Amino acid sequence: MTEGSLLDHALVRLDEAAKHLNVDADVIEKLKFARETTKARLMIRMDDGSRKSFLSWRCRYDDTRGPTKGGIRFHPESTADEVEMLAFWMTFKCAVMNLPYGGGKGAVQVDPRKLSKAELERLSRAYMQAFARIIGPDRDIPAPDVYTNSMIMGWMADEYAQIVGQASPAVITGKPLALGGSLGRGDATARGGFYLVRHLADELGLKGSLRIAVQGFGNAGQHIARLLASDGHKIIAVSDSEGAVHASDGLDLDRLFAAKNSARSVTSTAGQHGHELLAGDALVGVDCDILVPSALENMIRVDNADSVKARIVLELANGPVTSEADAILEKKGIVVLPDILANAGGVTVSYFEWVQNRQGFYWQIEEIHDRLRAIMEREGRAIWDVASKKEISVRTAAYVHALGRLAEAIEAHGTQSYFDS
Numbered sequence: 476m477t478e479g480s481l482l483d484h485a486l487v488r489l490d491e492a493a494k495h496l497n498v499d500a501d502v503i504e505k506l507k508f509a510r511e512t513t514k515a516r517l518m519i520r521m522d523d524g525s526r527k528s529f530l531s532w533r534c535r536y537d538d539t540r541g542p543t544k545g546g547i548r549f550h551p552e553s554t555a556d557e558v559e560m561l562a563f564w565m566t567f568k569c570a571v572m573n574l575p576y577g578g579g580k581g582a583v584q585v586d587p588r589k590l591s592k593a594e595l596e597r598l599s600r601a602y603m604q605a606f607a608r609i610i611g612p613d614r615d616i617p618a619p620d621v622y623t624n625s626m627i628m629g630w631m632a633d634e635y636a637q638i639v640g641q642a643s644p645a646v647i648t649g650k651p652l653a654l655g656g657s658l659g660r661g662d663a664t665a666r667g668g669f670y671l672v673r674h675l676a677d678e679l680g681l682k683g684s685l686r687i688a689v690q691g692f693g694n695a696g697q698h699i700a701r702l703l704a705s706d707g708h709k710i711i712a713v714s715d716s717e718g719a720v721h722a723s724d725g726l727d728l729d730r731l732f733a734a735k736n737s738a739r740s741v742t743s744t745a746g747q748h749g750h751e752l753l754a755g756d757a758l759v760g761v762d763c764d765i766l767v768p769s770a771l772e773n774m775i776r777v778d779n780a781d782s783v784k785a786r787i788v789l790e791l792a793n794g795p796v797t798s799e800a801d802a803i804l805e806k807k808g809i810v811v812l813p814d815i816l817a818n819a820g821g822v823t824v825s826y827f828e829w830v831q832n833r834q835g836f837y838w839q840i841e842e843i844h845d846r847l848r849a850i851m852e853r854e855g856r857a858i859w860d861v862a863s864k865k866e867i868s869v870r871t872a873a874y875v876h877a878l879g880r881l882a883e884a885i886e887a888h889g890t891q892s893y894f895d896s
């Protein structure tokens with residue numbers, strides 16, 4: 476990657492979108508920087524009696540459209556720059572879906588696999604103690620992210636309730652069902668992407684049984700494989716951090732789920748059930764109709780973008796395609812359904828959880844699915860229309876769509892032109 480911060484790289488998308496919209500310069504000035512990024516050193520007691528400290532952050536990038544919303548990541552390589560980039564993405568993702576939220580994100584620089592469960596609980600509670608002043612159901616609402624889960628959200632919700640002296644489930648989403656979590660959160664990210672592809676199938680030229688390759692076989696990857704297979708499509712390749720497996724007639728998904736459930740790699744199924752082993756990097760170039768990046772950032776880059784044979788890339792991961800690779804895919808005529816739209820089903824069901832917590836009345840699964848589908852279809856269609864009308868990529872159209880909403884909200888507070896007239 477060329478020089479510049481991670482946030483600088485993300486801001487390329489904002490500059491691109493701004494070329495297609497007539498927005499006040501004040502809007503861009505506001506969206507170029509995080510509103511506030513708070514840093515805290517969390518000190519916890521380890522099981523052996525020693526004390527250890529961990530760097531942590533919470534970024535509230537922009538709250539013009541509502542309380543900031545975004546996950547908390549526990550990762551040894553987390554940095555303030557990465558947190559701000561992720562919070563910038565959340566700002567646009569919430570605006571894409573018209574959720575009444577701004578964007579935020581948090582992180583602790585830690586390898587959680589090196590902590591015992593008790594240490595992990597103390598760290599999660601310490602995070603809430605450090606940031607309770609800026610977090611709140613009307614201020615900033617965290618959720619799980621990489622290496623955090625519903626158990627951790629439950630500890631944090633409990634810590635917050637102790638600090639403010641009352642139950643306050645809407646302070647955090649992705650909680651266990653028993654603590655006010657929502658039905659349908661587990662597969663929401665994949666389901667949103669699935670509804671999007673189904674809705675735009677004609678426009679995308681997708682007909683009949685399709686061949687799918689899924690990169691990353693965790694929450695998002697496993698659910699999208701299951702949903703697409705149950706809709707009659709063939710999952711012909713999947714990968715995880717250890718490598719990939721391929722079968723042109725379709726992989727045996729039950730075997731793959733069984734492998735992951737017993738903490739084995741998908742590669743452990745190679746040589747059986749018609750599965751052949753593939754190098755992990757080769758997955759991107761598999762001959763298929765839809766490639767679904769569901770692993771990490773920057774997986775499709777200048778060095779491998781040219782090998783992509785899929786017609787459609789469905790970005791369930793955040794930031795899987797670099798901006799340089801984006802240009803290569805576009806030149807090849809490959810349609811990328813961008814992360815801020817394609818994986819926004821997750822934050823949308825998080826929003827449903829917050830709504831249910833606040834109203835104290837909980838929806839059935841059918842209602843969650845119907846509402847999610849309606850929003851994915853409405854915003855997906857609107858973005859597709861912007862892309863067609865302006866002859867721009869779906870990614871740029873998604874940013875234009877979100878920027879329009881953000882600009883309207885920022886301008887409603889009064890901008891330069893308001894003071895000039």
Ligand SMILES: NC(=O)c1ccc[n+]([C@@H]2O[C@H](COP(=O)([O-])OP(=O)(O)OC[C@H]3O[C@@H](n4cnc5c(N)ncnc54)[C@H](O)[C@@H]3O)[C@@H](O)[C@H]2O)c1
Binds near residue numbers: 693717755821
């Ligand atoms: N889970 C959600 O609700 C959600 C919501 C929005 C976005 N996302 C994004 O989706 C992506 C995946 O999230 P998840 O929740 O499924 O995570 P996860 O940890 O459950 O799964 C990640 C998977 O990626 C695999 N992986 C790691 N390195 C790889 C590599 N080099 N090649 C191939 N596979 C590799 C891992 O083995 C694992 O199977 C992330 O970018 C995340 O930010 C997830």
